Amino acid sequence: MFRKGNSKNHHINNNDNQETNLDSVLDSSSQLVDYLLQKCHQTSDLKILTISNLTLFFIDNQVNQSEFNLNIIRRLNNQTNYKIDDVINVISVGDIEKSSDISYALLSVLKGSVCIYTNGIQELILIKIPSNNNRSLSKPENESQVIGSQVGFNESLSTNVSLIRRSLATPDLKNEFYIIGRRTNTGVSVLYIEGLASNDLVQRMRERLSSIDIDGLLDSAELNQLINDNSLSIFPQMLLTERPDRVCHGLLNGKITVLVDGSPMAILCPLSFIEFFESKEDYNVRWPIASFVRLLRITAVFLSVFFTALYVAALTFHYEVIPQALLVPLGESRSRVPFPPLFEAILLEFIIELLREAGARLPTKVGQTMGIVGGIVIGTAAVQAGFTSNILIIIVALGALASFTTPSYTMGSLIRVIRFPILILAGFWGFYGIMFGFCFIMIHLLRLTTLGSPYMAPFYPPRFKDWVDSIVRLPFRFIYKRQALPRPADKQKYNPDEVN
Amino acid sequence: MHVQQKIKPNYLVNAFLVFFVVHATQIGVGLQGFQRIIYRDAHQDAWISVLIAGLGTSILVFVIIKTLELYESSDIYGIHYDVYGFFFGRLFNAIYIFYVLICFFVVLRNYIEVIQAWVFPELSLWFLSLSIILLVVYGITSGIRSMVGIAFFSVTLSLWLLVFLVYPLQYARWDQMLPMMEADILSLLKGAYNMTFTMLGFEILYVIYPYIKEKKKVQKFAQFGLLFSTIIYVALMIVAIIYFSGMQLERTIWATLSLFKIVRLPFIERFEYVAITYWMLIILPNLIFYMWSACRGIKRMFNIEETKSVWFFSAIILIAVQFIVTRTQVNMINDYFAKFAFYVVVCYPFVLYATAWLRKRVSS
Numbered sequence: 001m002f003r004k005g006n007s008k009n010h011h012i013n014n015n016d017n018q019e020t021n022l023d024s025v026l027d028s029s030s031q032l033v034d035y036l037l038q039k040c041h042q043t044s045d046l047k048i049l050t051i052s053n054l055t056l057f058f059i060d061n062q063v064n065q066s067e068f069n070l071n072i073i074r075r076l077n078n079q080t081n082y083k084i085d086d087v088i089n090v091i092s093v094g095d096i097e098k099s100s101d102i103s104y105a106l107l108s109v110l111k112g113s114v115c116i117y118t119n120g121i122q123e124l125i126l127i128k129i130p131s132n133n134n135r136s137l138s139k140p141e142n143e144s145q146v147i148g149s150q151v152g153f154n155e156s157l158s159t160n161v162s163l164i165r166r167s168l169a170t171p172d173l174k175n176e177f178y179i180i181g182r183r184t185n186t187g188v189s190v191l192y193i194e195g196l197a198s199n200d201l202v203q204r205m206r207e208r209l210s211s212i213d214i215d216g217l218l219d220s221a222e223l224n225q226l227i228n229d230n231s232l233s234i235f236p237q238m239l240l241t242e243r244p245d246r247v248c249h250g251l252l253n254g255k256i257t258v259l260v261d262g263s264p265m266a267i268l269c270p271l272s273f274i275e276f277f278e279s280k281e282d283y284n285v286r287w288p289i290a291s292f293v294r295l296l297r298i299t300a301v302f303l304s305v306f307f308t309a310l311y312v313a314a315l316t317f318h319y320e321v322i323p324q325a326l327l328v329p330l331g332e333s334r335s336r337v338p339f340p341p342l343f344e345a346i347l348l349e350f351i352i353e354l355l356r357e358a359g360a361r362l363p364t365k366v367g368q369t370m371g372i373v374g375g376i377v378i379g380t381a382a383v384q385a386g387f388t389s390n391i392l393i394i395i396v397a398l399g400a401l402a403s404f405t406t407p408s409y410t411m412g413s414l415i416r417v418i419r420f421p422i423l424i425l426a427g428f429w430g431f432y433g434i435m436f437g438f439c440f441i442m443i444h445l446l447r448l449t450t451l452g453s454p455y456m457a458p459f460y461p462p463r464f465k466d467w468v469d470s471i472v473r474l475p476f477r478f479i480y481k482r483q484a485l486p487r488p489a490d491k492q493k494y495n496p497d498e499v500n
Numbered sequence: 501m502h503v504q505q506k507i508k509p510n511y512l513v514n515a516f517l518v519f520f521v522v523h524a525t526q527i528g529v530g531l532q533g534f535q536r537i538i539y540r541d542a543h544q545d546a547w548i549s550v551l552i553a554g555l556g557t558s559i560l561v562f563v564i565i566k567t568l569e570l571y572e573s574s575d576i577y578g579i580h581y582d583v584y585g586f587f588f589g590r591l592f593n594a595i596y597i598f599y600v601l602i603c604f605f606v607v608l609r610n611y612i613e614v615i616q617a618w619v620f621p622e623l624s625l626w627f628l629s630l631s632i633i634l635l636v637v638y639g640i641t642s643g644i645r646s647m648v649g650i651a652f653f654s655v656t657l658s659l660w661l662l663v664f665l666v667y668p669l670q671y672a673r674w675d676q677m678l679p680m681m682e683a684d685i686l687s688l689l690k691g692a693y694n695m696t697f698t699m700l701g702f703e704i705l706y707v708i709y710p711y712i713k714e715k716k717k718v719q720k721f722a723q724f725g726l727l728f729s730t731i732i733y734v735a736l737m738i739v740a741i742i743y744f745s746g747m748q749l750e751r752t753i754w755a756t757l758s759l760f761k762i763v764r765l766p767f768i769e770r771f772e773y774v775a776i777t778y779w780m781l782i783i784l785p786n787l788i789f790y791m792w793s794a795c796r797g798i799k800r801m802f803n804i805e806e807t808k809s810v811w812f813f814s815a816i817i818l819i820a821v822q823f824i825v826t827r828t829q830v831n832m833i834n835d836y837f838a839k840f841a842f843y844v845v846v847c848y849p850f851v852l853y854a855t856a857w858l859r860k861r862v863s864s
Binding site for chain 1: 513514517615619620623628631635638639642643645646649650652653764765766767768769770771773774777778780781784
């Protein structure tokens, strides 16, 4: 888990800046004990054991107790005068390594290693036996799919890396390890396929990670915002996903993924706007269905963002555009409503958002009841009380439903939020306001970049060859080229003639 | 100031995007109602006038690009310096900046006029102009690539509006096209002359040229852009001729919008409301590129960043717009502007080409 792969050069440690006379610490066991106790401020769970000429350090509860007793304590005795290699030979557990770097050893102890000091020798033995307090692998909660793998990441970095390695058994898969957070010393892994991912982008990612100087890093969602291109924008520029298959698919297309220890979400980048509406399942189902679903999602976005706004604009300013046959039922349903359309719509959107947020916070079982009670009872009652019109309820519910079709949760919540400014623009300035909002969003999207690449690709800059796998997903023989966005070193996935 | 411009590769745009830039800057407010002024002179042969105007733009663009090709990577401001020297170069640059600002002004004012006439009679002038100018400033501060992107989306996302031109065809009377070739050459040319205001926009090439990656392909894609615009103009002209009767067309100020007016779908009527507001997307590249041309001029002459000068120009335009209130004033401005633009865009490129060519000959 700790310091995996071939990445020792990239080890960043912001922990100890004032390393003084560390050389003398390893001279005798009492000096080491003093040093460690002082460094850990006499914390009560730092345990120190002495067996013969060995001194053992570990943090209580961070190491696996049964393994510790069975494979370490029991194998050492008070009679022998141990040499460093004897210890390694006797102990047959865990990931054993030697180090003379005291601060590294301390960090390792904090992460669940037992540190053994042999009196007078300038080297420490580190035995990694972390207590296994991880959640078992389970279904991805937020990104479920019908066909395809049903496993999601969990909170352990090593498990997550191994989940990816299981699918990508290639020596080219490279793992670069970083430690970020002055106080949390969180392990961060950058994974990419050497020879596929563009060196420029990997270098850019390295620079962004190295430039982070933050107090604590607890989740990849935080890191995502720290390494974004534009952190002021409402649009996510990197994907957060809990699906290993989605990550592997991205890696195979030359993208870069970042995993954070303690977070079940992987960051995938660079990712263009349209790719937030794609899901791994699109490749698992047949192409007409995949294309249909993708078009559906895009339509849903427009519906979700603009439909309520169009209703409000048409009813407030542009009665003329509604055909007579439609105007009569609209008028009837609004006849008892005392509010202007804007207020009516904002009220209803607000109720829907309340229901959604309550549903997300409440326990699953209560949440479902809540949805039914809220949706049906409040909806019916609101109409009967003359608060809102039937038709608006349909429109708002449709908009809410449509916003949930987006496979990425961050993009989905953005779509729900962005509705409100558009709604207000529509309520004040009608179609003109909506169009102003549309143009503004368009310019904003054109300004954005994802890891330095244009966010609106493949539409702008137009890469017509990539369109076959963007809003539609054509059969495999047509999508044999990798997307140009991550600038992959190897542009062709396979020979299209050999694929059915 | 250096005559040649060295643009960093990450600011360059692909040559084929010139198609969208030229087309997007050409299509603008003029399209909403150019049919009437052409019809006045050429009657049922007005579409031939449009065709002649299209041919004229093609020749003009040819000359413009030939001028630019004399210099490897320069814009009109640099060429002016090289041809006319320091003082006169600045004078001509100032005139050109004035011209593009007037272009901006006219496009903006005409669009606001349409909004006020059709959709929101009560919405104030300052609010409409401020909101559009804010979009323009936002667009310009996002850099050249994003601006070309706006032109690209402006074209691609408005193509669907063309579909609704089929709708009036069910009421078409094709015999209104007849008799063909009745107009004499002079009326045809007069009609073509009246197209100036509508056809404008391709002069953006004078400024954007250094930013294009493969300079050899510019000619081809610019001509394609012109061709596409001309096709749209001719199609709209023909639809207007066959849909409206002659008397009616002469009294219809915004014929294209009136064509949209009759579109009737199960869920929407009076389609011009949608079309007019959607037109914001169509005029956005016009405004952005005109404003940017002016800012480029300032950048080239005084080395003041575009992101700064754009605020200055925006403030000037915002104030100036408030003084043109009535429809008569707008018309007057349009007429003066059309004359001014005719000299700048139609006559001047030949002069500039000749002088630049001479300058090159003399220096070598």
